[in-house]
Amino acid sequence: MTEAEGHITVQDLTMAYGDFVLMRDLTFTINRGDIFIIMGGSGCGKSTMMTILIGLKAPAKGKVLYGDVDFWGSDPPTRDRIIRRAGVMYQSGALWSSMTLAENIALPLELYTDLSPGQIREVVKLKLALVGMAGFEEFYPSEISGGMQKRAGIARAMALDPEVLFFDEPSAGLDPVSARRLDDLILELRESLGTTMVIVTHELASIFAIGSNSVFLDVSKRTMTATGNPNQLLAETRDPNLRLFLTRGEKS
Amino acid sequence: MTARGEMIMEQPSADTLKVILSGDWKLGGELPGADKVQQRLEGRPGVRNLVFDTRELTSWDSGLLTFLMNVGTLCSRQKILLNRDGLPPGAQRLLELALAVPEKTDARQAEARVSFLSNLGNQTVYLFQSAGEMLTFIGDAVFAVQRLLRGKAQYRRSDLGLIMQAVSAQALPIVSLICFLVGLILAFIGAIQLQLFGAQIYVADLVGIAMVRLMAAIMTGIVMAGRTGGAFAAQLGTMQVNQEIDALKTLGISPMEFLVLPRMLALAIMMPLLCLYANIMGILGGMVVGVGMLNIGFMEYYNETAKAIGLWNLGIGIFSGLVFGVIVALAGCMRGMQCGRSASAVGDAATSAVVTAIVGIILSTAVITILCNFLGI
Structure with missing residues (x-):
């Protein structure tokens, strides 16, 4: 297996801030083409998990394997090369505020491809059209709504046709209709591009609608307690905490 | 005219105290405090149940709820069973919601007293750390x-x-x-x-x-x-x-x-x-x-x-x-x-x-x- 196959394996991972251990003994696999949900209650370390997967924070212990390459055991240039094959959509969109949407999407293309300015313009147009924002090229992030910023964030994350797309709370702060449209967009992109999607969320509607695989981080036990298809987990789990989470706190 | 809430306490049996609430129990009005209930309970150590009668209650808001929360704390401290059945249904639901998650008592970090020497040591370590960060930053800038x-x-x-x-x-x-x-x-x-x-x-x-x-x-x-x-x-x-x-x-x-x-x-x-x-x-x-x-x-x-x-x-x-x-x-x-x-x-x-x-x-x-x-x- 090579890193090009796009599988990510987390092995015996511990996340910590200083002496404070957030989660330990995390072991799971994200398969190619999965829509993989990292779920759990507030403060369980979902976003921290994502920062470890995308190379922003080192784990206290354990491994993250991209293919069979030990990501955190590699030197920084190798890590950069691996992570350049991933796209990230941050919770706030994190669009560069001093640039237009076109410039936001064009920047990685200018830096990492040999495309001509004309070709870059075409790619930018395509990416924006894919997320339903054709014609917004010259808008600045501050001139569009929160939902649009998220979609533009996805367009930028897709700029280099990544093998894996990471989403941090994609539907946070969106109304139900916009959240549903975003879910549909994620599904559509996975179906049409075959991209592996890793989504950090606690939005149950999204989890059940689009998740094909998942891991549940239990904040009270400080470790993962389940992994698998979310719908299947709901039907089969006997873990009271997971059941409580997946049923929105309903007592069974 | 300011809203005015009234409270009368009766003891239908030796182990039960009945609190009768009437009038307007609204914030900003003249409302009796939970200390009155406490005074009454102090004189009667045999009370094990506390019940409410709110049939004469005309209106209420958070003023009633804060009173009830205080009475609730009082009852749990004195191991008295608080019966909420006599309360307005809305107040019962809100009270249940407020008490659903127990108060986290260890949420605030205790302010540990740090000795002068520890403080001096911490500051010195911090000074070296920030000097190191500064040098790293300058080094990166040179690269x-x-x-x-x-x-x-x-x-x-x-x-x-x-x-x-x-x-x-x-x-x-x-x-x-x-x-x-x-x-x-x-x-x-x-x-x-x-x-x-x-x-x-x-x-x-x-x-x-x-x-x-x-x-x-x-x-x-x-x-x-x-x-x-x-x-x-x-x-x-x-x-x-x-x-x-x-x-x-x-x-x-x-x-x-x-x-x-x-x-x-x-x-x-x-x-x-x-x-x-x-x-x-x-x-x-x-x-x-x-x-x-x-x-x-x-x-x-x-x-x-x-x-x-x-x-x-x-x-x-x-x-x-x-x-x-x-x-x-x-x-x-x-x-x-x-x-x-x-x-x-x-x-x-x-x-x-x-x-x-x-x-x-x-x-x-x-x-x-x-x-x-x-x-x-």
């Missing part, structure tokens, strides 16, 4: 410059142009004002002393040398520390809060090259030019005093200044400007990149950037002065 020289640095030239404009042309008014006034003040102070000896012509020498060698660079540096260093820290700090810097990192773009390098370059290029301009403004300030008050001729003042300042002084001033520019840029960018992820952290970063830059300017002035003295220039 970024090296990549720039090799033509490999990733940054947008349009950004460099915009930043150069912001740190130079837009700073001219404030630099003009400050340096003109500094020249004027120096001339005034010098004139008073020099007039005593009839040597007022040397005001031109005093102002010229002071401005060109040191004062123009220092004053411009301090103005730029407040104006531009703070702005850099706030810009990068806000980018940190909005995860824009994370977005750069995950694309494999070095924030040091993309954000810090153009800012450092812009100030390194423009500060010497600003210093030249500040020299002229300072000398003009001195000239206003010399020509206007001391009756020195315009050409006479000009010639005296030209004779006094010399190329070495000019060179030292411009070199100082370059150093101060790099210090302001590094301090602003470093504090911005170290910024936390909250609004107040951005303010702290801006403040810290200005302080760091000013301290850096003064320290480097001392070093440059000692070096010049050592070299005899």
